[in-house]
Amino acid sequence: MADNATTQGSNTLFSPYKMAKFNLSHRVVLAPMTRCRALNWIPQAALAEYYAQRSTPGGFLISEGTLISPTAPGFPHVPGIYSDEQVEAWRNIVDAVHAKGSIIFCQLWHVGRASHPVYQPGGAPPISSTSKPISARWRILLPDGSYGVYPEPRALSTSEIPEIVQHYRQAAINAIRAGFDGIEIHGAHGYLIDQFLKDGINDRTDEYGGSLANRCRFLMQVVQAVVSAIGAERVAVRISPAIDHLDAIDSDPLKLGLAVVERLNNFQKELGRKLTYLHVTQPRYTAYGQTESGRPGSEEEEAHLMQNLRKAYEGTFMCSGGFTRKLGMEAVAEGHADLVSYGRLFISNPDLVLRLKLNAPLTKYNRKTFYTQDPVIGYTDYPFLSKESETKEPRARL
Numbered sequence: 001m002a003d004n005a006t007t008q009g010s011n012t013l014f015s016p017y018k019m020a021k022f023n024l025s026h027r028v029v030l031a032p033m034t035r036c037r038a039l040n041w042i043p044q045a046a047l048a049e050y051y052a053q054r055s056t057p058g059g060f061l062i063s064e065g066t067l068i069s070p071t072a073p074g075f076p077h078v079p080g081i082y083s084d085e086q087v088e089a090w091r092n093i094v095d096a097v098h099a100k101g102s103i104i105f106c107q108l109w110h111v112g113r114a115s116h117p118v119y120q121p122g123g124a125p126p127i128s129s130t131s132k133p134i135s136a137r138w139r140i141l142l143p144d145g146s147y148g149v150y151p152e153p154r155a156l157s158t159s160e161i162p163e164i165v166q167h168y169r170q171a172a173i174n175a176i177r178a179g180f181d182g183i184e185i186h187g188a189h190g191y192l193i194d195q196f197l198k199d200g201i202n203d204r205t206d207e208y209g210g211s212l213a214n215r216c217r218f219l220m221q222v223v224q225a226v227v228s229a230i231g232a233e234r235v236a237v238r239i240s241p242a243i244d245h246l247d248a249i250d251s252d253p254l255k256l257g258l259a260v261v262e263r264l265n266n267f268q269k270e271l272g273r274k275l276t277y278l279h280v281t282q283p284r285y286t287a288y289g290q291t292e293s294g295r296p297g298s299e300e301e302e303a304h305l306m307q308n309l310r311k312a313y314e315g316t317f318m319c320s321g322g323f324t325r326k327l328g329m330e331a332v333a334e335g336h337a338d339l340v341s342y343g344r345l346f347i348s349n350p351d352l353v354l355r356l357k358l359n360a361p362l363t364k365y366n367r368k369t370f371y372t373q374d375p376v377i378g379y380t381d382y383p384f385l386s387k388e389s390e391t392k393e394p395r396a397r398l
């Protein structure tokens, strides 16, 4: 069992937690969520309000997926962290979050083959571990709001991979320059790193394909590069071994998840330091999430997978995917997670932490405005609890 879980006694979703050097006042985390409110890959003022609204003293937020390089985008109007202008723009957002007492990590993102020539410099094909395209079962959101077919990607040559690793490293350095407290490496949901991890996608014959050790190599090189630049206590990893989003299927998700965990554990041992946390998306997300075409496992299968990864990982463990108040409370109380990240409920409830604490009613989210560009509608205009309903219950200490 992870050491943090055993030393902290009777935990609840609302009890404090020491995550690396950060003193969190509760366990309700803002999950990373792409919201498409940037302009020319530069975050705008609306993001400062959005993230500040979701901040609580001692709370923890993870930014939306943030581009590490010009070849990284696969969605319209998402922000990057590879230019000085982007770094400056992020600083205002991070400052607004810090002013509210929250801690914020930047999620580093490269979509790999989940892109389109319209998003690529010079209209080039997107890059990946493979030259196999994502199947027509999935559609890409294009800048004009229409949906297109994913094109054939270009498989990276072995000698090109160190440069991509270097982009992650530089993006991490930039995130710290912008004031972020750390970074989360997006190794989940069928994007570039997952395209190396999963045997349903990775068909390489070099040292980045084939065996589990080879498929984990790219992720581990990114981890090493980023840690050497900004320190382990500022670096987290997200994986989703059992999520089939964008055809990211593995023949043995548990084995893959455990292989990643084993490598992270060994890395931590050799370094003598721990990463900030491991964030794992639960398959339930696909079952109830953005698409209905996932491969929903039974509740028992999911619990088996998550609990095995949790037990194996020697550090802070964060879960995500379909958590309600009840499920989040249970996960922490039963020691199945140290932290729980909430996505869609946090979109429509900026004061989600308070609402969960009070067991107050939750506002329903509007899926239609998840990826629209209006800086207010469906973004910063979701209501807070009224003063009246707040005072019906004893004031929560957050």
Ligand SMILES: Cc1cc2nc3c(=O)[nH]c(=O)nc-3n(C[C@H](O)[C@H](O)[C@H](O)COP(=O)(O)O)c2cc1C
Binding pocket: 031, 032, 033, 034, 035, 064, 065, 107, 186, 188, 189, 238, 281, 285, 289, 290, 320, 321, 322, 323, 341, 342, 343, 344, 345, 370, 371
């Ligand atoms: C609109 C939207 C955008 C998302 N964008 C990202 C993202 O940029 N990076 C990421 O790792 N996960 C992303 N996710 C997944 C969420 O982080 C989260 O795991 C998922 O929504 C499941 O949690 P929930 O059931 O509480 O919503 C996104 C989810 C939604 C709904």
